[in-house]
Amino acid sequence: MSIDAVADIAAIHAAVDMECMDLPQAAHTFSGIEMAMWDVLEQKRHDPVYQLLG
Numbered sequence: 001m002s003i004d005a006v007a008d009i010a011a012i013h014a015a016v017d018m019e020c021m022d023l024p025q026a027a028h029t030f031s032g033i034e035m036a037m038w039d040v041l042e043q044k045r046h047d048p049v050y051q052l053l054g
Helices: 006-020 026-045 049-053
Strands: none
Touching: 006 026, 026 049
């Protein structure tokens, strides 16, 4: 899956939520991954993260 829009990050988050959040460390692990996804999107779109977050 590519990360080209804010909706892509939301879709990945929803998929992880459905599949893995019953694992004890999933939320902690995913938070770091989610920060990296925001960084990737920021670099692709050349928009600061605060603008992407709204």
